[in-house]
Amino acid sequence: MATMRKLEEVLHSGEGKIRLRGVSRSFVTAQGPLQALEGIDLDVHAGEFICIVGPSGCGKSTLLNLVAGLDRCTAGEIWTDGHRVEGPSSNRLLIFQELGLFPWLTVRENVEFGLRRRGVLRQECVERARRVLRLVHLGGFENSYLHQLSGGMKQRVALARSLVMEPEVLLMDEPFAALDAQTRDLLHQELERLWVETGQTIVFVTHNVREAVRLGDRVVVMTFRPGRIKCQFEITLPRPRTLEDPALTLVARSVLDQLKEEINKAVKTEFRDETTA
Amino acid sequence: MRRLRRQLLFYSLLVAVWWLIADLEIWTPYLFPSPRGVLEALRWGFADKTFLVGLGISMKRIALGYGLSVALGVVLGCLIAASEFLKDTLGGTLLSLQSLPSLCWLPLAVLWFGLSEKAILFVVVMGSLLSVTINTEMGLRHVPKIYLMAGRNLGARGLGLIVHVLLPASLPHLVAGLKQGWAFAWRSLISGEMIFVSLGLGHLLMMGRDLNDVNQVVAVMVLIVAIGYVVDRLIFERFESRLRQKWGLSAAP
Ligand SMILES: Nc1ncnc2c1ncn2[C@@H]1O[C@H](COP(=O)(O)OP(=O)(O)OP(=O)(O)O)[C@@H](O)[C@H]1O
Numbered sequence: 001m002a003t004m005r006k007l008e009e010v011l012h013s014g015e016g017k018i019r020l021r022g023v024s025r026s027f028v029t030a031q032g033p034l035q036a037l038e039g040i041d042l043d044v045h046a047g048e049f050i051c052i053v054g055p056s057g058c059g060k061s062t063l064l065n066l067v068a069g070l071d072r073c074t075a076g077e078i079w080t081d082g083h084r085v086e087g088p089s090s091n092r093l094l095i096f097q098e099l100g101l102f103p104w105l106t107v108r109e110n111v112e113f114g115l116r117r118r119g120v121l122r123q124e125c126v127e128r129a130r131r132v133l134r135l136v137h138l139g140g141f142e143n144s145y146l147h148q149l150s151g152g153m154k155q156r157v158a159l160a161r162s163l164v165m166e167p168e169v170l171l172m173d174e175p176f177a178a179l180d181a182q183t184r185d186l187l188h189q190e191l192e193r194l195w196v197e198t199g200q201t202i203v204f205v206t207h208n209v210r211e212a213v214r215l216g217d218r219v220v221v222m223t224f225r226p227g228r229i230k231c232q233f234e235i236t237l238p239r240p241r242t243l244e245d246p247a248l249t250l251v252a253r254s255v256l257d258q259l260k261e262e263i264n265k266a267v268k269t270e271f272r273d274e275t276t277a
Numbered sequence: 278m279r280r281l282r283r284q285l286l287f288y289s290l291l292v293a294v295w296w297l298i299a300d301l302e303i304w305t306p307y308l309f310p311s312p313r314g315v316l317e318a319l320r321w322g323f324a325d326k327t328f329l330v331g332l333g334i335s336m337k338r339i340a341l342g343y344g345l346s347v348a349l350g351v352v353l354g355c356l357i358a359a360s361e362f363l364k365d366t367l368g369g370t371l372l373s374l375q376s377l378p379s380l381c382w383l384p385l386a387v388l389w390f391g392l393s394e395k396a397i398l399f400v401v402v403m404g405s406l407l408s409v410t411i412n413t414e415m416g417l418r419h420v421p422k423i424y425l426m427a428g429r430n431l432g433a434r435g436l437g438l439i440v441h442v443l444l445p446a447s448l449p450h451l452v453a454g455l456k457q458g459w460a461f462a463w464r465s466l467i468s469g470e471m472i473f474v475s476l477g478l479g480h481l482l483m484m485g486r487d488l489n490d491v492n493q494v495v496a497v498m499v500l501i502v503a504i505g506y507v508v509d510r511l512i513f514e515r516f517e518s519r520l521r522q523k524w525g526l527s528a529a530p
């Protein structure tokens with residue numbers, strides 16, 4: 001009865017861009033079942049920039065895979081725009097932590113890939129790819145192959161490959177982890193600008209609490225194993241923000257306090273795993 | 278450059294030693310070929326067109342046989358990779374058949390098709406089909422999952438996913454399979470041609486024996502090696518190195 005009512009609610013409210021209800025995902029591993037996510041309830045509003053932080057292995061990537069429709073929940077439901085997520089959609093793009101760029105294609109061909117599958121004409125693909133590549137400062141590398149690029153450049157290619165599709169929802173899994181501070185700063189600004197321009201909904205996963213507070217309208221802290229939502233912070237600092245802002249540091253500290261508890265739990269668990277193994 | 282110099286030196290030395298031994302006539306010239314005799318045999322062979330005809334016939338056969346086994350092998354590999362059932366059944370069978378030298382198919386081929394073109398074709402196909410199939414299957418199976426996820430994420434589905442993600446991602450394996458398949462096909466062809474008046478290179482080899490002409494035997498052998506080598510180097514090696522360069526892979530796996 002209870003689930004029925006919940007379903008009705010979801011169906012009739014139009015505002016939630018992404019709604020997660022009781023989302024759980026467990027894996028069968030050699031050591032037995034592993035509950036990666038348990039009972040996640042989360043609403044992301046249209047146009048919201050939401051950041052998720054949590055210790056390594058708490059299920060952040062798993063969560064994004066589920067929202068992207070590349071994986072299935074073992075329990076619970078995910079809805080976007082009032083429709084149940086049944087599979088991937090190029091309107092809801094995930095930028096993978098491992099990037100997943102195609103080594104057999106040049107940088108430009110990688111960026112064009114999604115457009116071509118969508119049936120966009122060749123000439124338009126070329127132009128759009130060129131524009132986006134300039135945006136991520138890779139204008140001169142259109143015809144390079146991936147192995148000729150640095151880690152940070154590859155991350156920007158992955159970003160470009162998704163941005164070019166102009167999706168309504170962008171799911172980003174630690175996209176700036178391998179960048180130096182200056183480039184990261186630059187891309188924060190670019191991303192923020194793009195987000196304001198396009199009105200995209202962004203779910204952004206990161207290890208870096210300051211980055212989360214710098215970018216997000218809201219920061220969600222996750223617990224460690226099973227992954228649940230521990231607490232959420234509304235970030236009301238005015239934009240544009242800078243990492244150096246003392247007010248930002250203050251907010252980041254209170255987020256970090258929450259996160260630290262979970263990280264300690266994670267470290268303890270991992271340590272125990274290792275000593276018993 | 279240094280490698281080329283080394284190779285040149287080595288081969289000239291080899292021929293010189295061969296020449297010397299042949300000139301010493303420790304064994305009778307009927308049994309021991311000399312460089313001069315082999316060169317002469319090659320010249321005569323090409324002058325009276327027997328070698329050219331033999332070459333043409335063999336090339337036609339290999340094109341047909343190898344083409345067939347590539348087409349069949351790729352399709353079969355795809356099917357086995359797609360189905361757990363086929364992998365457990367047919368996949369295992371193919372692996373065990375790989376230990377069979379291709380010449381072992383000959384008696385069966387002769388029983389089924391007689392001493393005919395079809396028998397040779399059968400041996401060629403059986404000789405190279407397995408390499409192509411097994412490598413195709415392995416390539417597809419080893420495609421990292423992230424490529425598939427990325428492809429689906431960006432809107433590739435069904436056939437598009439196969440053509441634009443799966444096949445290119447398994448290309449390094451695939452080319453290795455094609456290359457190995459070629460080597461097997463070429464060897465199987467020559468062995469197959471040796472059994473009857475097939476007019477191909479294998480037949481010329483046997484003809485040399487029938488005529489007691491050791492120089493012709495060696496001349497044809499040289500020809501067979503040369504073609505195998507040239508195709509391997511000029512086509513497969515080139516393609517493979519271009520591929521490795523593009524993918525940023527280092528030396529051969
Ligand atoms: N396919 C899978 N099979 C088995 N276990 C898995 C699988 N995918 C993830 N897990 C497990 O689920 C848990 C969450 O993994 P996930 O990759 O989502 O973590 P994460 O929060 O993204 O970590 P990180 O910050 O290190 O990227 C981990 O304990 C991991 O071992």
Ligand SMILES: [Mg+2]
Nearest residue numbers: 060061097173
């Ligand atoms: Mg992760």
